[in-house]
Amino acid sequence: MMISLHYEVDGQDFALAGEASSNVKKVLKQLGVKPDIIRRVAIAMYEGEMNMVIHANGGIADVEITPSKIVIIMQDTGPGIEDIELAMKEGYSTAPDAIREMGFGAGMGLPNIKKYTDQLQIISEVGKGTRLEMTIFVK
């Protein structure tokens, strides 16, 4: 048994970022998933959405829910990450000043995603895009 959800994340609208994670949160509550798991999924996914909005002009998010795990795949065709190891460091950010002035781009996106997920796989190619696969175990 699997529930698949698909979202297009709009790159132009900051206000809409977070809509996909909000929706996933609601679905997980209806499925009776434990609150702490829901919290981790929501935060990791929101950070992923924000990353796509800030750096990649949007992208797509696919969520696969099974009774044992939740897998979130986020793909964009943005600039890609040059040095993944560096990007994983807390406080490191390549966000432009205008974004930082709005309180985003604190360099906590990827570290937070790492922190709240059980498994994280990042595939990125400069100039082509980034694919994030996050796994959170339900049990």
Next chain:
Amino acid sequence: MAQYFHSVTLDKERCKGCTNCIKRCPTEAIRVRAGKAKIINERCIDCGECIRVCPYHAKKAITDPFDVIFSFKYKVALPAPSLYGQFKNIYDINVILTGLKRLGFDDVFEVAKAAEVVTLATKHLIAGNKVQKPAISSACPVIIRLIEVKYPNLIDNVVPIKSPMEVAARMAKRIISKNTGLPQKEIGVFFITPCAAKMTSTKAPMGSDCSFVDGVISMSEVYYKMIHDINKITHPENLSTAGMKGISWAKSGGESFALGDERAIAVDGIHNVIKVLEEMEDDKISDIDYVELQACTGGCVGGPLTVENNFIAKNRIMRIARMAPNIDLVTRFDDLCNWDISWTNPITYKPILNLDNDMVKAMQKMKEMENIYNSLPGLDCGSCGAPSCRALAEDIVRGFATETDCIFKLREQVRMLAREMMELEGRMPPPFRKDE
């Protein structure tokens, strides 16, 4: 009974079975069945939105009848500070308290005073990092109930302190018992309430085993009893002891003002509150220490049992507060330890959203729900008695409704039936057919 007592109830005679309330209910707790609104107990948070929105006044708040006070030897009124904003041209709290006392009370004890104690205790918890930040005020019972049913991840952010009403009830009983020598059980304390939710919270207390409040009386009932004679009071008793901060609690922003923390926000109106709780749940609110949340627009002055327009009442409260002394009731937190103001029972998650206790079954139901939802017209017309097409789809998989409850679905089926009938009508037995 205790678990599902609700102050918000329906007057069946008046209900026309329209869709106004089902649409406005923030927890989708109302359905129309057999021409009447039906409140789903598990989902109702007693916010009173339906009371406000019903054009036929069919929703009401059950409070205790005024005469309940006469069953006690010593009767004490506990006025919510929002009462002070109800009377035109009256800016002297002593006049209001004297008028209130003359209705038959032996004494009055201001809830505003207890609010000052709650502020002090909250300050102490925040300063000592004893509550998860941003800390959420626990004064509005609607918010606590909403967090219990929908935002379990925020339970640890709720300030574990009893509401000013409960603190006032405990203080009043102890102080008066000490001063008069009467046993506490002979002293009746009665909260003058601006809302239904406070009534509910005395029947099913949050954070403690029992309520010390002996009765909850509607503010509008008290208002109409007081209004005839209040202008005749020329020599009011000197009864008020509450300061500026406690009085300010009557309106949105008052708690934050009393706390004096610049990293505090005040959010009023249940739909605004929900937006903020959603953001808090996702960790989006990070540079804030304290979140004051009130279900009613304007705060308690906007309660469904108030009389005055909440904007006017808010202005009046600010003017009254400005004239009150800016003093703290108690200056050291140690002084409060014997007031028993902390929660004794933590609040717990009471899920209402899950489709099934078994996750695999819940997933099956969700798939079914999506299919049903996609086949519905998406107008959210409410004719089926549910607030939206999505809610109807959910009701169907939960077994509370059927697809033909949707009038468009019903029409579709009738059309199909008619077509089938036409087709059958056109058929002839073989001997009468024109060709083979």
